[in-house]
Amino acid sequence: MTVQHAAAPTGLAATERVELLRTMILIRAFEEAILRDYHADKKPAWDIGAGLIPGEMHLSAGQEPVAAGICAHLTAEDAVTATHRPHHLAIAHGMDLNRLAAEIYGRETGLGRGRGGHMHLFDPDTHFSCSGIIAEGYPPALGQAFAFQRRGTDRIAVAVTGEGAANQGAFHESLNLAALWKLPVVFVVEDNDWAISVPRASSTSVPSNADRAAGYGIPGARVEGNDVEAIHAAAGDAVARARAGEGPSLLEVHTLRLWGHFEGDAQGYRPELAEVPERDPIPAYEQALTAEGVLTAGRADQFRAEAGQRVGAALEFAKSSPTPSPEEALRYVFTEGAPR
Template structure:
């Protein structure tokens, strides 16, 4: 089921999805550019692990379309799509991924630990970690009475963590303005959901905590938009939390370097790419043609490449300041 959504809003969803995909493709390119010979995770301009969200764009686009930067989002270790959709500065985010001084965390956090107070965005490499902090944000919003909302995102594997259930329980008990989002991409690293989760849909678990639960199939961005609209409106009205699970798609590996030998569906994955699917629906509706699609991609490409250039040209943190921003004292501003 979709809501009544106008033409410009539909195009905005598409623009967000394209921007996210082009950013992830650029990160894929830059991450692998100097990892050889072979594959050394510690080498290159972007050392360390990298988790990319290609295929999961509909979740972030559909949810964040209903938010402002006064609302809060806590994301997962695969965070770029939600950060972009929520309006995190692309230059500073890219610089953080590259470990540069101009980054969101001055290059100290990296891609799994993005933190942006300007948009109330954060993420973590710890499974289900974002759920409890979202309750704290929602509790503050509730006391302020300003109608602000916290969105907590996790994967389907993390829905088996204690933090998930504790957070749903407390949010329902206190009627906090939270929207819980579960991205079901079928795989908890290399474990299929059926081998780890006793219910076919985590949305069914919402009933145990007396909140609405809804599962969106087929990675459908407009259906996500509709469900998120209902959940955000409920939260803003003071009626408490909701749970949305989206059956989405991980186009690439759990992390870059993942051989995916465990994955039997890998040959079918490109055919389920949500961006060409949504583009076709917009073309069929007469909302998009070759020129408009090309212009959207060109604009997004310019933004992404500008951010990459900014990151590469930014300074690397001075090793002598490694402990700066770790400890606070009265004499340090």
């Protein structure tokens, strides 16, 4: 059965609620800074390969509640696999901002020594990985969860993908095997309404991917409203189930993509585009906490100032780091060893 979680009291302490906002503000500050540098030197003629940050860029503005609400339940020992739109999850899961920024800028001090870029983040310190391949993160999460289970730990894996990827074979194969072996996995679908430019109604036969959980005999829940506290509550149930050895759950969150699928996306396919800014979840949550007396005057501005300092330092670290030498371009890409 699909459970609909609406915005409602969740029993969170005031400090926890404020911390959720703080996490979302940090994520947004990081991505706004990346956005500025990404666009700064790609004109007058748009050149995706030019500038400080070459290549495609997929930003997660509007989806911060998903990362903050879920990752609040995790430790650095838990594993997270993400999509080609990964920054919000990486930051909420505690990834080092300096090494994250350096990888995005293609520098030697990055997570992958600048070879992977923003869609291929790999961080053993936080057990985080992502990929540009649709639904790719689900099968690796099974391997991580299987290892955790065999070792007798209470560590879990969280696998995040988009609603379009829920129609991929890897999605269904992963749910089936995780259910069969009762693996400690939380499967998450971020439904931002658009699989690139395709609306879910044009590609998906069910109104909620959470309904698909029933086919594998596992719990499924859909969270409406992009509400961070409702997400936190639903994720808490799924995480607790996984840690207790009761197997996987499927959680779908109806979230929001504030910006384009990629930077440079004209978004002509979005009829609701003019209304999107007013649905921004960060000012909405800030206003709610202020109205309830949880957030004191000036506290959010303090968070933004702190986030700006952290992000500024991370970007300075990245920009001052060396780029990979052309002579060593293939290092860390292929296995190095004596020829056979």
